[in-house]
Amino acid sequence: MTPLTPMADRPLLTIEDVEIAFSSPDEADIVAVRQVDLTLTPGKTLCLVGESGCGKSVTARAVLRLLDHNATISRGRILFTPPGEETVDIATLKPDSLAMRKIRGNKVSMIFQEPMSSLSPVHTIGDQIDEMIILHEGLKPKQARERTVSLLDQVGIPGPRERADAYPFQLSGGLRQRAMIAMALACTPNLLIADEPTTALDVTTQAQILDLLKKLQDDYGMAMLFITHDLGVVAEIADDVAVMYLGDVVEQGNVFDVFRAPRHPYTQALLRSIPTMARKADRQRLSPIKGTVPSAKDRPEGCAFTSRCPYAFEPCAGIRPERTRVGEGHTARCHLLTQNAPVAEAMA
Amino acid sequence: MMKQGLRSGPRAGHLVTATFAAILGLGTSALAQEYSQAPMLDDLVASGELPPVEERLPANPLVVEPVESVGQYGGTWRSGLRGGGDNAWIGRTIAYDGLVRYDRNWDQIIPNIAESWEVSDDARSYTFELREGLKWNNGEPFTTEDIAFAIELMQDEAYPGSAGFIDNPQNPVSIEIEDENTFTLVFEQPNGTVLDELASVNGITIVSLNKNYCGQFYPKYNPDAEALATEMGFEGWALLMENKCAWAIEQERWANPDLPMMNAWMLTEPLTGDATRVVFERNPYYFKVDPEGNQYPYIDRLEMRVSESLEELTLMALNGEIDFQDRHIATTINRPLFFDGQEQGDYRLGSNVLSNSNTLLIQLNFNHVDEAKRELFQNKDFRIGLSHAIDRQEIIDVVFTGQGEPFQVAPRPESPFYDEELAKQYTEYDPELAAEYLEKAGLVRNGEFYTMPDGSPLTITIDTIAAFRAEWVDMLELIQLQLAAAGINVEINTIDRTLFYDKRPLGEYDAQVWQGDGGLDVIQEPRYYFPANGESVWAFRWQAWYNGTTPEVAEEPVDWAKEQMDLYTQLRQEGDPEARAALMKQILAITKEQFPVIGVSMPGPGYYIAKNNLRNVADNMLHGWLFPTPAPYDPFQWYFEQ
């Protein structure tokens, strides 16, 4: 298949047609991620948007092979091409293999949602960062600590030298997250995966962290896979955006295209549900999406959104819609786009 | 004043002079003889730490014929103590050196520390002649002074020690000292039993207090004794005295290595609360020699493992780590085990004849506070009925694998007092006869069980101690079933020792069990033949009346019991053994007539374990408490064959 992203520069990470299934001892497997194709390029940020449980975190963790024992990548490839090295298919690596470990933290690192529980409560911030540097770059502890301190300074932690000896619970949420970021950047990775890094923080801190990430991305020129369920954040940080619903990427493309002209009913519903600034008189009621998210078990064979889609018609439930190019690097999966259904015009 | 000879004790005997002992090879011979000593002492003598053996021995040492042959010096006799309080075994092994002692047949009283004695015709004064030149194990001379001191101390009100005849208020005694080897005990009333008492295990108190050593804790001889006591953290001199020269409290007898003794071995590692072993070493001043003039003892050391665990002791014996022992481990249940282990453990089994007349006896409470029960229990027919309802042979088969024979509480066949009728009456198992007697006793059987004459239900609760004899529970369970079959409802009440003891004065118990003491030591331990002492649980209040102890519960006995008591009082005052024996026979006759206590069976032969290389050990031993087996079989002349 031809890469759908602009050919501007060589893709760093390409996720092709990946399916991830969870097995449980006494039930049928659950396919948490059905068919995901993503492409990440250096210096660019791809936002993965979706309701919780839609499989975005799973996808992200799959890249580092951090999934639980009972999860398997049952189909597809995860091609990772660090600059100046040849491509490896992460999907085929053993989770605990040396090759995989060389990538983790070194080439690809990750930031998690809760900075508190994601940091070891019984080790100092410094230790936890040093460890990585020592591990991947074989520095002496002393030098490692120097690097750590400068990193902490870089991510804007006041008094970094003292803070390095502090324990997570001694820091505020914001500082913890900064520390996490410092850790993630310790080995100047090519790709940074941020799994809802701001969700646990209050709005102002959110803003600061986002700015910090953007700034750092510019400094390091790394690619960033940013996972969130907050469209506001997307608008602020994303270059590209991929919208997931129940294990499917229903629409993806340049953030402006997608926000300006969403082509998938789900995306449209989402955007319609965002409150807009307007004078009281002009305000219209927000229209929430009807119904609730079905569990992955009773997901229809066809388009996952069928059950809630206002335009759903015959093929939706049965047949999976093809991935359709609807603009420059802008695709969506919806039957309305392929067959000219009655409502198609109304929609467009 | 006539000479009173050796023969005494149970069996009647004619008067013989002390020299007769020499003929027996037990008394004073071996004059002008070379003496030799154990090699382990040679260096000490050479280095002058010890005087030569001739000076250590008395002028005429006691010559004791070995059981088999003259032995070899050396070796350690290993045995075991059950926990820290088990000093009875020590008493049985080394602490049997009183003024006099029993011979090996528990038959005669023979010289020991005293080489001869005379008894006045009225049996009120006893004159003893000590061997000349006896020495404590620290080399100090042993004199009549020490004996006087012992008596003085024991008679001191402030000192809680008790020593039988010495401080018996009913017949006070005083001592007259002629010279350092001659003294006389003078009693207010005639005392016919004192020689037996002196020959028994309790006879050593009087020869166990060294005046020089113990005097320092006694205010009379050391004004600062009180101060000393307080300084050493004791409340009063008496407690310090107990601690140092303890003859008041069992547990402390072997806690002080400094206390001089007269025994064959002397204490080197004491029996204290946290001791893991007790060690004795030969007493270089011991006053006995073998016919060739070798100073006893042959064995150098005694080593006693202090073990809380019977199983450990059993295993030690099986592994041949015990040279001689019967106490604790030689049980009926263990016999097959030890029998099979002889090869591997390189030991042999010898036989003990237990002094007990019975494996288990049931003492119905004649003094029950409940009138009805008292009447019933005092009813001879009732007791006969119960006795016939017990299938003794079955119990013997089940519990004792066929060992022993049906037996009442009576002197054993080995005893001169043996009376087959007394021993066997009412022992045959005969339900009909039982029923007959029970009805004669006025019981009414309606339905499963007999009831009291007035129709009220009858249940007999038998108190027992699980801790003491394992087989009791089994026996009682069988008896319970057998009596139930005969229509008597019995409950077994397993209680704690303390309560077993506390209950006695209260008089609420129906019945208690025990073993048949007094099967051989008939005169000394008549507790089941008549209400003689506090162990006569079947008539506790009558014995209280007799002994004047615990007067608050004392009750006047029925006539036949009073008659027995009078007879025994006479007996105690009778000097002539034959007369004593006659009196005892009268008492037993009444016992036979009244049948107060129900027995089950005569214990089969007991056994002891001895390493094969341990020689001079008698094959058969009588086993008693007053006759503290194996001590009367002279362990000092045992030896290890090298």
Place this chain on the structure above:
Amino acid sequence: MLRFLTGRLFSMVVTIWAVSFVAFAIIQLPPGDYLTTYLATISAQGERADPRAIEALRQQYGLGQPYLVQYWKWITGIVLHGDFGRSFEWNAPVTELIWGRLGNSILLEGLAVVVMWFVALPIGVYAAVRKYSLGDYLATIFGFLGLAVPNFLFALVLMYLGYVWFGTTLGGLFSPEFENARWSLPRIWDFFSHAWAPIVVLATAGTAQLIRIMRANLLDELKKPYVTTARSKGLPEWKVILKYPVRVALNPLVSTIGWLLPTLVSSSVIVSVVMNLPTAGPMLLRSLTSQDMYLAGAIIMLLGVLTVIGTLISDLILAWIDPRIRYGGN
């Protein structure tokens, strides 16, 4: 930290006082007193004791005074002059008797604890990491077997096998020749050649507990995000497990030392009786049954104090290894 310490110390003092009170109450519970027991014992031995002597003794020992009076005398003696009173049975100061025994107890139980930890921790970790695997089951079965086999039975069987297989007597802590010898290499060797059996018996009893706790704690920790973080750093799996979740899971385990001690003390009583170990156990048992009240009281109290101190120590260690507690964090 200081506040934490003072607080603990205070509650410790209170607990110890309570222990002393209860200890004294317990030894007072049984009917009768030392002398009645003594009478019963010697009468069982076939002897007879003179009631008059006994009465005199009862006066001397000051038995029969009201409870609080006796307690007051006792406790003040301890607090003021460290005098635990006299043992009736041995007519010797309690302090002379107990220290050696207590030393042995502490030594044995200490060694048992060490063994338990060495066995239990690896097994616990394994069982948690490979939850519901065959190994998990085997590990737990092994652990629980130890828990399920009654101590005395195990001890006895060991002793018997010792006889049948090696012709040795497993019992005591030393061979006769080393019994009262000085500490030396051969004596240490002799000690272990005897002590291994009781240690094994003691250890098996508690191992299951530790395995279970370790497994449970680790299962909790393994779910925590920081483990994923550690993985995402590129650490090898074993290092991830050992450095992070295990390290954290250890903390609650440390606090088990506190209650481990009383359990050990109790089980050691039984084992010591079967195997005749000169520990505080048999002495306690004996003094309780013979109602040698001051001795029994002292031992119970000291064992209680030991455990309380043990708890304190484990708390301190906990504070030391767990910053959250040290810095009074949440």
Place this chain on the structure above:
Amino acid sequence: MAIDALTQQPALLRVKRSRESQSALMWRRFRQHHLAVWSLWIVVAFYLVALLAEFLAPLGPGDYNPRYTYAAPQGIHFFSTDENGNWQFGPYVYGYKTEIDPVALRRTFVIDEEVKIPIAFFVPSEPYRLAGFIPMSIKLFGVTEPRAPLYVLGADRLGRDLLSRLIHGTRISLSIGLVGVVMSLFFGVIIGGFSGYYGGWFDGAVQRVIEFIRSLPTIPLWLGLAAALPRDWSSLQIYFAITIILSLVGWTELARVVRGRFLALRTEDFVTAAQLDGASDWRIITKHMVPSFMSHIIAAATLAVPGMILAETALSFLGLGLQAPIVSWGTLMQEAQNIRTLASAPWLLLPGVAVVVVILALNFLGDGLRDAADPHGR
């Protein structure tokens, strides 16, 4: 602006859902723990034995026979060959050849293959009351010919059938565990519950008390208390006294668990909701909180039973607690507590095996229950 908020999910609905799935989830989790499931059946079986003791045991606990002291186990054989050599079914045991060795004082038993003693089912017996009230007069199995020996598991020193005694002992030992735990539960839940629910000084006090009790070495505690029991009590009274003594220590553990759960639950929405509705504390505790962690209590209780059973054996061993003629596993083992038994009648240690099996089963069951109790890790 989060997406989740946009999908309508009434809070109430959510709570209900999670409650339902709770029990379902628990059962699923439990089934997943195969060992636990097996253990469940084993435990049930044992308690059935305890219940039906009189019916199952071929003989009474006290029935003895002088001729068969220390008789070795016969085992049961099911197939025999008749004269013309073809197989036929029908359980039977072999008889004994006995000889007495007067020197060693021992009976030796040789299984006598000649003598076949058939075992019949539902044989008539002395009338008895099953479980104390159902009058019956048949036993599950036994021998038809009178005085024929039936010692499937061997005989003890009085020639009593070990199997029968074991079965009868099951009742005492298992019920002691149960009764003890029930009592512990009573104290534990009440005290732990209030302590956890109210917290504050009350909680503090209770915690101190628990700490204190746990810091006491139990054996001495039991020794003292057991020694203090009135000696004139019947064995039944002693039995209950012992269980109470055991639970005096036992309740602390349960209290700890319960308290923990309460502290956790106190802040949960549905409790707060109930409080806002003005429900009484008692109602909240009983109606809302206790049900929500019943599973934990069950698990904790299950795990407490083995301790009780072991304690009973330990006490019996030390000569306290239950004593013969009461038949419990503890007393049975105490009787087997000697080298002689190990050497020549090892089958008398079978009660020990029974103890081990039950303790194991109970532990695995308890573990399974606890793992199942909160699927999201304890």
